[in-house]
Every structure is written in C-alpha cells, then in structure tokens.
Amino acid sequence: MLSNPLCWLYPSLVRMDLFNGMCSRMKERCTSLQYITTHCLAHPFHMRFTVTGSLSAVLSALLVTAASCTVIDRRQVQSPFVGTISTPADGTTIGVGETFAFNYSVSDWCHSGYSPLSVWLVENSPVFSDLNSTGQFPEGEYLYYFGDYLVANFAGLPPMGTPPPSALTMPELNIDDGNVYLAVVETFYDCPPNIPVEYGVASNQIEYEST
DSSP: OOTTTOOOOOOOGSOOOOOEEGGGGGEEEHHOOOOOOOTTOOOOTTTOOOOOOOOHHHHTTTTTTOOOOOOOOOOEEOOOOOEEEESSSSTEEEEETTEEEEEEOOOOOOOOEEEEEEEEEESSSSOOSSSSTTOOOOOTSEEEEEEEEEEOOSSSOOSSOOOOSEEEEOOOOOSSEEEEEEEEEEEEEEETTOOOOEEEEEEEEEEEOOO
8 A cells, every 4th residue: 555645646647647557758668566665755855657547547547457567777867957046146245154045947958846956065166977866965075964855846736855045155165265066956856758857057146254
C-alpha cells in the first residue's frame, strides 16, 4: 500500500505512461505499480501524469501482473534554462551579519510539481562544471552553504520540505573584502527528451564586506 497520499490526490501531476507498461521517461520497462513505488515515493516533488482518465482507471492499472524492471543509469545534464535571482541584485554590497532580502524565481521548464533548489556562496562565478554528480559544490569549493529548499509550482499543493526564506544573513567568510557570488542550483527531473536529472546554476555577484 502506498504511503504517500500525493500519488493518489494529484494524479495529474505525476509523469506516468501506462501504455504497454513502459515508464518511458524513466527508460524503465516496468509496471505502473513499480513506477509509483520506485519513483513517486522517492521523488514526491516530481509528480505528473500524461495519462488522461479517472483515478479509478489508474488504480485498476495497478492490478496488472508485475513485470521485470530494468533501469538505465541516470546521467547528469546541464539544464538549458535557469531561474533568476531578483534579490539581492547583482553588485549589491552586503556586510557580515547583515540580513538581506532573497528572492529566486524558478525556471520549472519541465513543469514539475515541486522545484528543489540549494543556495550557496562561492568565491568565483559558478558554472555547471563546478557541480559534482549530485548537483552540489564539492567540499572546499564553496564559501558557505545556506541550505536546500523546495518550491511548490502549483496552487493547492500541500507543503513539503522547506520553502526558500525571504531573507538570508551574510555569514563571516574569513576572506578579504571583495566579490563573492550568491549561487542557486535548481534541480529538474525527467525533462524532455528523456533526461532524468538536470541542474541549472544561477548567480549574482555580491560585494562582501567583513567590517
């Protein structure tokens, strides 16, 4: 029995192809039940059906005989689209301990139910190649990590995870005054054409002041 009510309550937001039992966007040959238990529960923030019809039809489909499921390894891909950091604006001067407004507009070009993102301070203008295989800046390659957040992209979705804060506080970075970069890494799931995971990096330059 599925433990995540979102898989039942929001079938229009789950990407699922029941035709011939092929979960095509995951490149898996599996039953719809296997798809939900392995993907929907693992990634509740990415849910959308391409199948039209009633929920009862979907539930009926879950009764089909289970088939083998072979998963092709996922790959890391750079997203062709990224969101934007509207505040703080590029070139803003921020001192240690100062609270500053933060606003990031997600791209969500894959139309997921939720958009995961992480917020960082880095020393140089960040690029996609700076990220590791899990979409993070490796240890020693960033100045400060603010945290992971989750943005709901559709009205009425229940809260999940931590939403991005409206303000952040500049930490002590133990570096000379000068330019640093506020970076946001947005994660995209199952984007066309058949790309399971993509990452996009947005950044604004900040003038850091230690005193």
